[in-house]
Amino acid sequence: MPRCKHVEPSGRVGLVAGLAILISLVSIGAQAQNRMPPISDQAMTEAQREAVEEFREARGEPGGPWAVILRSPDLLNRLRGVSDYLRFNSALPPRLSELVILITAREWTQNYEWAAHHPLALEGGLNPDIAAAIADGRRPAGMADDEEALYDFCTALHRDGRVSDATYARALAEFGERGIVDMVGLSGYYTLIAMVLNTARTPLRPGATAALGPFSR
Numbered sequence: 001m002p003r004c005k006h007v008e009p010s011g012r013v014g015l016v017a018g019l020a021i022l023i024s025l026v027s028i029g030a031q032a033q034n035r036m037p038p039i040s041d042q043a044m045t046e047a048q049r050e051a052v053e054e055f056r057e058a059r060g061e062p063g064g065p066w067a068v069i070l071r072s073p074d075l076l077n078r079l080r081g082v083s084d085y086l087r088f089n090s091a092l093p094p095r096l097s098e099l100v101i102l103i104t105a106r107e108w109t110q111n112y113e114w115a116a117h118h119p120l121a122l123e124g125g126l127n128p129d130i131a132a133a134i135a136d137g138r139r140p141a142g143m144a145d146d147e148e149a150l151y152d153f154c155t156a157l158h159r160d161g162r163v164s165d166a167t168y169a170r171a172l173a174e175f176g177e178r179g180i181v182d183m184v185g186l187s188g189y190y191t192l193i194a195m196v197l198n199t200a201r202t203p204l205r206p207g208a209t210a211a212l213g214p215f216s217r
Contacts, residue, residue, distance in 0.1 A: 034202060044070075091178045095147075096147070099130070100183055103151065113190065113194055
């Protein structure tokens with residue numbers, strides 16, 4: 001009996017110590033995952049506070065990539081204007097501009113970007129099967145002519161760094177020069193955002209699930 005009484009508390013101590021270590025490791029892992037978490041208002045510099053005030057007035061709380069970019073408040077101020085144009089005023093309708101963003105998110109395996117824009121793409125009229133194929137890394141079947149021209153253009157631009165004369169001519173016929181420039185602008189801007197999110201390891205919003213896994217070309 002004395003021996004059993006001695007072992008039982010020791011076992012409890014070991015269990016508690018093990019749980020403490022596990023909790024500590026989980027905490028460290030969570031901190032390592034998000035390299036650049038949101039900056040509290042109290043910790044912001046004056047320039048950051050001014051940038052955040054302007055951002056909040058225009059678009060609400062700066063979360064996701066904006067919380068990371070806030071480390072460079074002048075860059076945040078300038079990118080917001082680019083974002084506003086590309087999201088809301090480009091030459092492409094939402095169905096196509098969001099398709100560009102999904103292609104970019106897939107190329108960078110950027111799940112935050114995908115989770116934010118996949119619903120917007122469907123709301124804009126993109127066929128869910130097209131989005132699903134892109135998520136799988138497959139060329140979608142059944143695309144409309146403008147979707148196919150856009151897909152070929154953006155995919156070539158991401159993977160080859162250039163587009164062929166035939167691909168360019170088809171895109172020009174569908175979208176015109178302004179449409180091509182805006183398509184390149186969307187691809188480049190959301191590549192920047194994907195790079196920011198991947199560098200910072202920004203986690204998904206609560207309740208969101210990762211739809212993209214690595215794929216080989």
